Amino acid sequence: MDERGTTNELGSAFSKVFSTAMGQGAWTVLRRRLRIAKFLPNRRERETKAARATMDRIGRELIADKKRALAAGEKGAGRDLLSLLMQANMDKDLPDHLRMSDDEVLGRTVQSLQQYCIRH
Numbered sequence: 001m002d003e004r005g006t007t008n009e010l011g012s013a014f015s016k017v018f019s020t021a022m023g024q025g026a027w028t029v030l031r032r033r034l035r036i037a038k039f040l041p042n043r044r045e046r047e048t049k050a051a052r053a054t055m056d057r058i059g060r061e062l063i064a065d066k067k068r069a070l071a072a073g074e075k076g077a078g079r080d081l082l083s084l085l086m087q088a089n090m091d092k093d094l095p096d097h098l099r100m101s102d103d104e105v106l107g108r109t110v111q112s113l114q115q116y117c118i119r120h
Contacts, residue, residue, distance in 0.1 A: 009054060010054070010055065010058045012051075012054075013051040013052070013054040013055045013058075014051075014055065014113075016047055016048065016050075016051035017048055017051045017052060017055065055110065056106070059106045059109065059110065060102065060106065062082060063082070063086070063102050063105055063106060066078075066082055066083055066086045067086060067090070070086055070087060070090055071090075081109060081112060082105075082109050085105055085108060085109065086105065089105060
């Protein structure tokens with residue numbers, strides 16, 4: 001939620017994924033122990049999958065926007081984590097075999113956010 005009390009799609013998706021990860025109940029343990037239980041419908045799993053798809057879609061949009069801004073040399077490209085990672089990855093002196101794909105950039109960004117949230 002922002003200061004006005006409204007939520008955004010990405011924030012809601014992160015909340016859903018993190019709340020699901022923290023709320024490992026008896027059903028989750030049972031699904032891990034019994035092979036057949038893995039095939040039974042699970043609301044939590046569906047919601048988490050949908051939230052991850054939302055995070056992935058928005059993340060890809062952000063990466064594409066940052067790429068365009070950096071390639072155009074826009075001054076307001078930012079000093080946020082994604083901008084810095086994209087700048088380093090797009091550096092002309094970086095050999096091609098060391099460049100990360102968009103999937104890797106997205107994964108590293110999400111991983112960093114997860115680590116930050118876990119620690120705080």
